[in-house]
Amino acid sequence: MRDRDLFQLALVLRPFWQVVSCEFDLGKKRLDIEIDFPPGSIFICPGCGREGCKAYDKEAAYTIKRHWNGILRWFTSKINNGILEGINSLIQAAKAKARGSHTVKNLITMIYIIGAKLEFRLPT
Secondary structure, X not given: OOHHHHHHHHOOOOOOOEEXXXXXXXXXXXXXXXXXXXXXOEEEOOOOOOEEEEOOOHHHHHHHHHOHXXXXXXXXXXXXXXXXXXXXXXXXXXXHHOOOOOOHHHHHHHHHHHHHOOOOOOOO
């Protein structure tokens, strides 16, 4: 019997859980047991209680993997693209307000007006 099978029985794991690896470091007096489940396993959702929820969100995992360097870089620089998203939102609002004007100059003027948050009031 392999060590993994022995720990599988000793821990009384449910059928979908499995012992992937176990390592014992005598010098550190440490036993590491890695437990996982096969990809595509179906569970009861802890949020809604519904059966048939998949454990992995593959798209989220792929997105994190693609942007891993940027995620790690944030911890050192604390810079994200929130400011750029805000500026883009202002430009999109200016485009909507400048609809009907046919020149780039008018669009740029509208961006400056919205970006500067100027208020134009009639004299009372």
